[in-house]
Amino acid sequence: MKRFLGGGVIICSVLVLAGAGPAQNIKVGGFLPMTGAVAAYGQDAKVGIEVAMGMKPTVLGKKVEFVIADTKSDKIEAANAMSRLIERDKVAAVIGEMISGNTMAGAPIAEKATIPVVSPTATNPLVTQGKKYIFRVCFIDPVQGDIAAKYAFNALKAKKAALIVDKSQDYCVGLAKFFKDAFTKLGGQIVAETFCVTEDKDFSAQLSTIKPTNADVIYAPNYYSPVALFTKQARELGVKAPVLSGDGAQADELIQIGGKEVEGVAFTGHFHKKGATTKLAKDWISSFEKKFKTDANAFHALGADAYFVLLDAITRAKSTRGADVRKALASTKNFEAISGKLSIGEDGNAVKPMVINVVKNGKFDYLTTVNP
Known part of the structure; x- marks a missing residue:
């Protein structure tokens, strides 16, 4: 468009x-x-x-x-x-x-x-x-973080989570906290928490911390650009853990920037036409x-x-x-x-309501709706 x-x-x-x-x-x-x-x-x-x-x-x-x-x-x-x-x-x-x-x-x-x-x-x-x-x-972030944690723990069967958080954005910091609280309450473990800012292009330092943890899921509650660039570099380094994000990832630019490497990225979201x-x-x-x-x-x-x-x-x-x-x-x-x-x-x-969407075949696809 x-x-x-x-x-x-x-x-x-x-x-x-x-x-x-x-x-x-x-x-x-x-x-x-x-x-x-x-x-x-x-x-x-x-x-x-x-x-x-x-x-x-x-x-x-x-x-x-x-x-x-x-x-x-x-x-x-x-x-x-x-x-x-x-x-x-x-x-x-x-x-x-x-x-x-x-x-x-x-x-x-x-x-x-x-x-x-x-x-x-x-x-x-x-x-x-x-x-x-x-x-x-x-919806508000406490609800979004709770649903994301439950999806990671129950649907993805993740027991270990690593985080990459944009510390320059209130939204990202807050959402990360709500996810951490809910995930650990479910019995999950946070094995790494790394930080970035919105304008970052190189995520090698964060990935050098995350990769050795063998996390079952990576939670990246950031806006579309850092999510796309981080995921692309993670895949290039052989990090295969699923990436889960928040509503800030649902912009067409996520796919334009990340290309095929963002296939499978799931996120809590507000809308899907399905x-x-x-x-x-x-x-x-x-x-x-x-x-x-x-x-x-x-x-x-x-x-x-x-x-x-x-x-x-x-x-x-x-x-x-x-x-x-x-x-x-x-x-x-x-x-x-x-x-x-x-x-x-x-x-x-x-x-x-809240929806959970996923990048599939180069488009945002619908997984499910969670009602309040």
């Missing part, structure tokens, strides 16, 4: 009725990484949201205008992007960010301004902790595939889910006032989303 990028702030085109001016539109901010280390997530979410906007372009009788501020995959830039959306663009609500650390960087600004934020995929529990205006449409059962999912998938002639991934779907959930809250609130939309978001109950039926409470967290 081609991605079209512009300068620091990108305004997505929307259909506006002839004669309609900006005052007649409802502005929603896109707080997304369009450039930088995790740009693929933001670009994919943008595409998913645009498909959703084609299906539901209005709310409260007004056109939705989607205004994107590029976080550049950076915490400082994320804070700046949130400020621009609120102070300059005057958005009523925000969708983003895609990763936990950047979401937390912008959250205090939104809280102070009482602007509701819905993250598609920020899974660290700290994202919503102590916050009134921060929400998410994804596990999508709601009417909204079927309609959105049909629209997506008609437009792009390819399968949608989790970041496409979760971006769209954030949009649909936000518009549902605005509709129920009958208002774009921050406090009213916040109250509606916190009372979301059994919403039939693309990624499954979800509910959101006062804590801002979504209760929803």
Whole structure:
């Protein structure tokens, strides 16, 4: 799929009725990484949201205008992007960010301004902790780490696990901890724990520690680039242990970077079309595939889910006032989303199904769904 990028702030085109001016539109901010280390997530979410906007372009009788501020995959830039959306663009609500650390960087600004934020995929529990205006449409990492540990121990029959953890990302550090706690509680042993940062290209040092342990599974709860490069180098060195990851691995770039060496990499995830059962999912998938002639991934779907959930809250609130939309978001109950039926409470967290996917024949394939 081609991605079209512009300068620091990108305004997505929307259909506006002839004669309609900006005052007649409802502005929603896109707080997304369009450039930088995790740009693929933001670009994919943008595409998913645009498909959703084609299906539901209005709310409260007004056109939705989607205004994107590029976080550049950076915490400082994320804070700046949130400020621009609120102070300059005057958005009523925000969708983003895609990763936990950047979401937390912008959250205090939104809280102070009482602007509701819905993250598609920020899974660290700290994202919503102590916050009134921060929400998410994804599961949280304690659940993800627990399911991953059970899959490793029960399905893969792993008794010894080695870890490679991106220490520069809150998401990765947190997910590793939840996996370790659950795996050892089941009776498993952590035989090695190594660290990297998102920009690393050479994993020889980590592999020199992991290879002699003969681990039964390698848990790599990192974003797509380090997972792909690490797995590729591991296979080249003859390390055959299965690699298990988290939802951050499900980007097309994992396969583009890793090639045939990432065959068999499994991960806990948010979405696969084989596990999508709601009417909204079927309609959105049909629209997506008609437009792009390819399968949608989790970041496409979760971006769209954030949009649909936000518009549902605005509709129920009958208002774009921050406090009213916040109250509606916190009372979301059994919403039939693309990624499954979800509910959101006062804590801002979504209760929803999880899927386990695997790279098979150069594509993401579906293994199973785990319900809450």
